Amino acid sequence: IICxxxxxxxxxPVICDGxxxxxxxxxxxxxQILSFLxxxxxxxxxxxxxxxxxxxVEAITDVRYRVFRRSELKTAVFTHPGLLxxxxxxxxxxxxxxxxxxxDLGRRTADERIARLVLNLVERLLKRGMTxxxxxxxxxxxxxxxxxxxxxxxxxxxxxxxxxxxxSGLIKLSERSLTILD
Amino acid sequence: IICxxxxxxxxxPVICDGxxxxxxxxxxxxxQILSFLxxxxxxxxxxxxxxxxxxxVEAITDVRYRVFRRSELKTAVFTHPGLLxxxxxxxxxxxxxxxxxxxDLGRRTADERIARLVLNLVERLLKRGMTxxxxxxxxxxxxxxxxxxxxxxxxxxxxxxxxxxxxSGLIKLSERSLTILD
DNA sequence: CGATTGTTTGATGAAAGTCAAGTACCGTGG
DNA sequence: CCACGGTACTTGACTTTCATCAAACAATCG
Numbered sequence: 357i358i359c360x361x362x363x364x365x366x367x368x369p370v371i372c373d374g375x376x377x378x379x380x381x382x383x384x385x386x387x388q389i390l391s392f393l394x395x396x397x398x399x400x401x402x403x404x405x406x407x408x409x410x411x412x413v414e415a416i417t418d419v420r421y422r423v424f425r426r427s428e429l430k431t432a433v434f435t436h437p438g439l440l441x442x443x444x445x446x447x448x449x450x451x452x453x454x455x456x457x458x459x460d461l462g463r464r465t466a467d468e469r470i471a472r473l474v475l476n477l478v479e480r481l482l483k484r485g486m487t488x489x490x491x492x493x494x495x496x497x498x499x500x501x502x503x504x505x506x507x508x509x510x511x512x513x514x515x516x517x518x519x520x521x522x523x524s525g526l527i528k529l530s531e532r533s534l535t536i537l538d
Numbered sequence: 539i540i541c542x543x544x545x546x547x548x549x550x551p552v553i554c555d556g557x558x559x560x561x562x563x564x565x566x567x568x569x570q571i572l573s574f575l576x577x578x579x580x581x582x583x584x585x586x587x588x589x590x591x592x593x594x595v596e597a598i599t600d601v602r603y604r605v606f607r608r609s610e611l612k613t614a615v616f617t618h619p620g621l622l623x624x625x626x627x628x629x630x631x632x633x634x635x636x637x638x639x640x641x642d643l644g645r646r647t648a649d650e651r652i653a654r655l656v657l658n659l660v661e662r663l664l665k666r667g668m669t670x671x672x673x674x675x676x677x678x679x680x681x682x683x684x685x686x687x688x689x690x691x692x693x694x695x696x697x698x699x700x701x702x703x704x705x706s707g708l709i710k711l712s713e714r715s716l717t718i719l720d
Numbered sequence: 721c722g723a724t725t726g727t728t729t730g731a732t733g734a735a736a737g738t739c740a741a742g743t744a745c746c747g748t749g750g
Numbered sequence: 751c752c753a754c755g756g757t758a759c760t761t762g763a764c765t766t767t768c769a770t771c772a773a774a775c776a777a778t779c780g
Contacts, residue, residue, distance in 0.1 A: 380641045388644040390637050402633050405626035410634065434616070444587035447629065451584050452592060454636045455572050459562045461643035462570040462690030466736065500759070508644030513736055515760060648768070681726070692769055697727055 358421060359399065359413040366407060367423035369399045374419035375497055379412045379505070389506035391453060392416075394480055401447040404429060417497045461508050469507040470517050474527070478536060496534035540603060541581065541595040548589060549605035551581045556601035557679055561594045561687070571688035573635060574598075576662055583629045586611060599679045643690050651689040652699050656709070660718060678716035 358369055358376060376393040378400065390411060393399060399413055404426065433440050453476075460469050478494065481487050487494040500518070504511045521527050528535040540551055540558060558575040560582065572593060575581060581595050586608065615622050635658075642651050660676065663669050669676040682700070686693045703709050710717040 380637065382641065382645055386645050388641045390640055402630045405623075406630055410637070433622075434619070437616070440615075441587075448584045448588055451582075451633065451636065454633065454640065455562065455592070457640055458572055458636065458643060459564065459570045461640060463564055463568050499757095510737060511759085512738080512761090515758095516736095519760075683726080693727085694729090694770080695768060698729085698768095701728075 357412065357414055358419065359409040359411075361409075361412050363409060364407040365403065365409055365423075366426050368403045368426055368429060369413070369421045369423045371395050371397050371399070372420040372422055375416040376419050376421075377414055377416055377502065377506075379414055381412060387505045388508065389502065390457070391450070392477065392506070394477075395484060395486075398446050398450075401443065401450050404443060416502060466507070466509055466513055466517055467520075469509070470503060470514065471521075471526075473503060473506055474534070474536075478534075491536055493533065493535040495532060496529065497532055539594065539596055540601065541591040541593075543591075543594050545591060546589040547585065547591055547605075548608050550585045550608055550611060551595070551603045551605045553577050553579050553581070554602040554604055557598040558601050558603075559596055559598055559684065559688075561596055563594060569687045570690065571684065572639070573632070574659065574688070576659075577666060577668075580628050580632075583625065583632050586625060598684060648689070648691055648695055648699055649702075651691070652685060652696065653703075653708075655685060655688055656716070656718075660716075673718055675715065675717040677714060678711065679714055 359365065361381065371393045373395055376399075378390045378393060380388045380390055382388070393413070398404075399421075400409060403409060407426070429439075433443070456472075456476075460472055464472070477496075478487070478492060481494055482492070500514045501511045503509075503518075504514045507514070509517075518527075518529060522529065526536075526538045528537060541547065543563065553575045555577055558581075560572045560575060562570045562572055564570070575595070580586075581603075582591060585591060589608070611621075615625070638654075638658075642654055646654070659678075660669070660674060663676050664674070682696045683693045685691075685700075686696045689696070691699075700709075700711060704711065708718075708720045710719060
């Protein structure tokens with residue numbers, strides 16, 4: 357656990373290594389993953405401005421991360437104008453992905469949600485050079501319950517959809533390794 | 539229409555009067571409402587930093603709005619430090635509501651989604667003094683298809699749920715006026 | 721006044737959830 | 751080395767929720 361729900365933090369964590377997830381927990385203990393965090397990601401851009409992390413941030417693999425003091429970042433923004441530009445890029449990206457997720461959950465089928473989740477992750481890993489070969493292959497540490505919590509589905513249904521994807525030759529997925537065949 | 543999908547804007551619109559919605563349109567022409575915009579709301583905080591409005595912004599009632607040039611806002615941020623604080627508040631609020639919507643769409647039933655949508659709107663209108671009386675009553679210009687597009691449901695199902703809410707004495711809703719009974 | 725557009729209701733269907741049983745795959749400690 | 755308990759995954763039977771389709775009606779607007 358990198359941040360707990362209602363903790364106050366005077367520091368902003370940034371992922372250096374490994375995968376993590378930002379998670380909302382409901383009263384009935386079901387969960388919704390709001391975003392996956394990959395190396396280079398700021399845990400949440402809202403932490404740049406307020407100390408309250410509104411949701412749980414949990415490691416999926418082993419994670420290395422590093423924290424920056426908010427007070428220092430705040431002064432740095434004013435002394436170093438390029439920094440604000442950088443933060444605004446991060447925040448635009450964060451909001452864009454949140455909006456995409458809203459559309460996925462509101463208007464797409466289980467198959468579409470899972471396919472898009474996988475493809476989005478692959479795209480982000482490609483940018484980071486964390487993939488191999490052609491057709492593209494990569495380490496894929498997510499459990500099916502992570503996929504379920506990110507797509508608003510049940511683990512059982514995720515299993516069925518992934519089996520279907522395998523049967524129709526779209527992906528190869530086993531032993532924490534994923535290949536995109538089509 | 540206040541902003542079109544892929545237009546560039548050197549100005550940031552702020553709603554002065556009336557209701558609007560920020561909408562993502564899919565290839566099959568179904569829609570997902572990302573947020574409702576009420577008087578005082580910035581259309582999108584990402585517009586403060588990039589000219590591309592990623593989604594359609596449509597008026598629901600007649601709307602008055604006013605625009606601020608981005609270039610002027612940008613310099614104002616540096617000459618007037620309190621302004622950055624204000625923008626960050628708006629950003630945090632915007633992201634918080636987006637995250638809540640993700641949870642609603644991912645993990646809640648139709649009844650819950652609609653109830654929460656209505657209650658969130660009532661809460662925001664209360665803050666603005668746009669309600670009357672006790673039990674609280676207010677102008678409610680949304681069509682059932684707006685509710686459907688915001689909750690990821692069909693208009694038909696929204697009608698059924700609202701009828702059920704009426705039958706069980708939770709709300710009174712007719713002629714664009716809503717009363718929260720329970 | 722007819723023509724849209726919005727709402728209600730019921731019958732039927734499809735998508736995803738729930739439940740349950742079985743298998744595979746660890747890591748631990750004897 | 752093996753037995754064990756726990757977690758993850760798979761599969762099938764059955765249920766629930768919501769979508770789809772259709773028809774009727776109400777409201778709104780030139």
